[in-house]
Every structure is written in C-alpha cells, then in structure tokens.
Amino acid sequence: MKVLHTADWQLGKPYGRFTPELRAALTEARFDVIDTLGKAATEHSARHILVAGDIFDTEGPEDRTIVQAVSRMERHPCHWWLLPGNHDFARNGGLWDRVRAKAGDRITILTTPEPRELEDGAWLLPAPLTHRHNLDDPTEAFDTTQTPGARLRIGLAHGSIRDFGSRGETNNQIPPDRARRASLDYLALGDWHGVLKIDARTWYAGTPETDRFQNNNSGHALLVELSPGADPVVTPLRTGRFHWLIRERTVSSAADFDADCAALLSETDAPNTLLQLTLAGITDLTDRVAILAKIENDLAHRLRFLDLRDENLVGRPTENDLAALDVEGTLGIAAQKLNALSQSAGPEARIARRALERLLVEYNREDQA
Template identity: 70%
Template structure:
C-alpha cells in the first residue's frame, strides 16, 4: 500500500507580523499546498492522504477557511484522513462537527480513537487529541485497539517524541518506540514542522508549506509505501512554494555586501522567498548607507519579504567624510564631538554612532537636493 503522509497544514494562520499583501500570499499558499498533496497522490499512485493533526490553525476557523479546505480536497481522487491535533483538537459541537456538515465521503475525520479498516485488512489506528495538551501518551490506546486479520497496522498521532523546546509542543509526549510497542508497520506523526525520521517505521512529515524562520527547506510531505513484514519505504517530496531564510552576514565593505546579495539572488526563487537578514561589521558611513539603500530599494522589491537587523553594522566616518562635514561649521563641530564620544566607548557610544550616522545621512540628502 502507498499513501501520502502530511501534517500541520494550519489553515487560517493569520501571519499578523506581515503586510497585507504578504499575508494574503502566505494564506493562499497554504490552500495551494492541499492541491499539491492531491496532485502528489495521483502522481505516485497513492489512494490515501493521512494528515497527522493541525489541519486548521485554531479550533474556531472562519467558514471560508473550512469551505476552502474541503473544496480543495474534493477536487482530487484520493481519500483524506484528518486527525485532530493540538491546534484543532476534537470536542463535541466544535470545529469537526462543522467540517462533517460539509464533507463528502472521501474526507474522513478521525475524531474518535477507533481503528478504521481503510482497505482490506489494512487498519488505520488514530490517536486524536481531545484537549490542546494531554498529560498522557495519546498513542497508548494503540495497544488495545483490535484489528482483526490485519495485514498492516498504521498509526497516526500528533505530539512530541522528544522535547522540541521553543520549536514545538512539549506536551502530548509519545513513546519513542511506540511503533515497536504497538506492533505498527508505520507511525505517521505531526507537530514537528520539518520532515524528521525517528526510526525506520516512525516519521514526522513536517508541514507542506513552511510558516516560520527556522530552516531553509520549503514544505514537504512523505510518500510512504508499506508491505507486510518489510520496512516501509519513505520518500520526502517538495510541496511548498515559499522558502523562509535566515542569513547572518559579516561584511566590511560594499563589494563584499554586493557579492553576498548576488549570490543569494542567484540561489533562490526571489518572489517566493522570505528573508530575515542580520548584518554585522565595520565600514564607512557612506558604504553603510549604500548597503542599506540597496536592501531598501532593490532586494526588498525582489523578495516576497525582507526583514533586516543592522544594529551591529557599524558605520564609522572616513577622514574625507569628516572633512566634508567640517566645512559646514556647526555640523563639523557636532560630527567631531560625536566621533570623540564613539572613540571613548561607554554607554553613550552606541547612541553617538546612530547620531553621527543620522547627521551624515541628513547632510548627504541635503547635498542631493
């Protein structure tokens, strides 16, 4: 049997930190990822897509989010098996009742911990979450689930094999050897947003569309082939559109900065790239201004999103910069005093650096006017 393992769609995620145009693109990409999964199922001959929790970002998404999710799934020939996770946990009268009111028979909500025979003698064992955080292992019930005549036992759960700290949930702990303990041929997990192999029979699929600055890889899903008495074959496939990159550049001149920019642009699909950039180094004020100017007037327009932290990129005036300011009378006197304060260090040094840079920026603007 072959199926697609996915998780952590988090449809309806607000992306509130971004401008409206970026928010709209990121929101739409998450729905497009559903289509990518359906297309992948057809391409790889998989009749089932098993989604290991967090299909929705909250337990109370808007109607449009639910309808969009269902309509995207409905236009593909595969069957969709949806497990409630910690973001969209199962409760009476909640989200999943709203979903069932609209679904066709090809979309099955696994809101009860009851085994389902999805093909002849192939059983799916779900561990839905009924609270956001469970103190017990949600997969412990697998041991008592009866699967008469089973050729294959496939578990699906949402939680942590280990403590992911700030990068994942620390509740809903799952035994790391659950596949062995419960005699599973495969355990499909959700919660960790990157594809991760726990052991030969236990995998996190990761999210199909990346949603945070943690790793360079775009979203993935897993094509899983399982056969009785054999280890599963697991193949990651790309499903995501956007890349979320974090870069730290230490640079001391504009030439090195331009080289970094050119190398970055050559290696990415710029319109589908979000970049969080941190700059550090010591350069002249003029070159620092030119670098930040390229970011503002070039890279920010090419990339889908650009965030810059440049506090550690120190701009020091060259002798010629000071000489230019010096002829301006009071401006030159102010520049000399600020530069002396920078050289002296101390608590005022950082403020003096910014003040000197601002003085030079304003002077440069006046000269261009």
C-alpha cells in the same frame, strides 16, 4: 501500498505581523497546498492522504476556511484522513461536527480512536486529541489495538516524541519506540513543523507550507511506500510555495555585500522568498551607508518580505568620511562631537554612531540635490 503523509496545515493562521497584502498571499498559499498534495498523491499513485493533526489553526475557524478546505480536498480522487490535533482538538458540538456537515465521501474525520481499514488488511490506528494539552500518551492504546487479518498497521498521531522546548509542544508526549512496541509498519506524526525522522518507521512530515523563520526542513509532504515485513520507503516531496530563509552575514565592505546579494538572488526565487537577514561586522561608515541603501532600494523590493537585523553592523568613519563633513558652522561642529562620542565607551556611543551615519546620509543627499 503508497500513502501521502502530511500535517500541520493550520488553515486560518492570522500572520498578524505582516502587511494585509502579504497576509492574504500566505493565507492563499496554505489553501493552494491542499491542491498540491492532491495532485502529488495522484501523480505517485497514493490513494490515501493521512493528515496528522492541526488541519486548522484554531477550533473555531470561519465558515469560509472550512468550505475552502473541504472543496479543495474533494477536487482530487484520493481519500483524506483527518486527525484532530492540539490546535483543532475534537469535542462534541465543535469544529469537526461543522466540517463533517460539509464533507463528502472522500473525507474521513478521525475523532474517535477506533482503527479503520484503509484497504484490505491495511489498518489505520488514529490517536485524535480531545484537549489542547493531554497529560497521557495519545498512542498508548496502539499496543493492544486489535486489527484482524492485518498485513499493515499504520499509526496516526499528533504530539512530541521529545521535548522540543520553546519550539514545540511539551505535552502529548509519545515514546520514541512506539512503532516497535505496537508492531506498526509506520507511525505518521504531526506537531513538529519540519521533516524529521525519528527511526525507520517513525516520521514527522512537517507543515506542507512553511509558516515561520526556522531552519527545520519544512514545506514538504512524505510519500510513504509500505510493504508487509519491511521498513517503509519514505521520500520527502517539496510542496511549499514560499521559502522562509534565515541568513547571517559578517560584512567587511560594500563590495563583499554586493557579492553576497548576487549569490543569494541567484539561488532563490526572490518573489516567493521571505528573508530574515542578520548583518554583523565593522565597515567604513560610507560602506555601511551603501550597504543599507542597497538593502532599502534594491534587495527589499526584490524579495516578498525582508526582516533586517543590522544592530551589529558597525560603521566607523574614516578620514575621508569626516572630510566630507568638514564644513564650517554647526554641521562641522556636530560631526566632530558625534565622532568623538561614537568612539567612547559610554552608552551614548551607539546612538552617536547612528547619528553620525544619518548626518553623512543627509549631507550627501543634499550635496547631490
């Protein structure tokens, strides 16, 4: 038996830090990934898609968000099993009553912990959350849950196997050996946004469409092949459209940076890439200006989004740099004073370096005009 395991869609996520155009693209990608999941299930003969919580980003999404989600799911012949998580927890008269009113027969909403028989002898044990933060282990009842005639027992839950600190929820704690304790053939988890194997029978699928800068192997779903008495065969499938990359580079010259850029662009799908780029190092002032110009005038336009962090990329003026500014009058005097101040140990040194750099940029711009 094959199932597709996914989680943490967080439909309706606002992406407030981005431009309206990028917010719209990221939002649409999260709806599109529902179709990607449905097609993947059909392609791999998985009749069931298990969604381990946080289908929606809040417990009060707009009607359009609900309708888009339901209509996309119902375009595919598989069955969708939806578990409330900590962002979209179950409560009477809440979100899931609204979803249920619009959903058809291919969607089952698991707002109660009763086991469900997916197929003959294949039982699903859900652990829906009823509060954002639960002090109790949501999977504790799995150990004693009866599944008559079971050939397969599959757990579905949303919570933390371990303390993820600031990167994940510290409530809704689940013991790492729950699959063994409850005789589960597979425990499908949500909450952690990347693919994470806890043991052979316990996995996080992560979010199918990456939503933040974090190196956690996100943008996947898990194809799970189950056989009675055997460990499952789990295969990550790439589902995400956008790639969120974190790159840190120590730069020594503009030529080196040009080579780094060429390598980056050759290995990425630039129009669908969001990049957090941190630069460090010491270069000639002219090279630093050239590097930043390359980023501003070329790299930033190729990528979907660029978050540049260049505070630790230091440009030190050479004799040639200063000679270019060695002119009479106020400009020359300013250049000499800024250069002296930039080499001091005082708090103004960093500001002086930036001012000297800007002076060189503007002088060259005027000289070329």
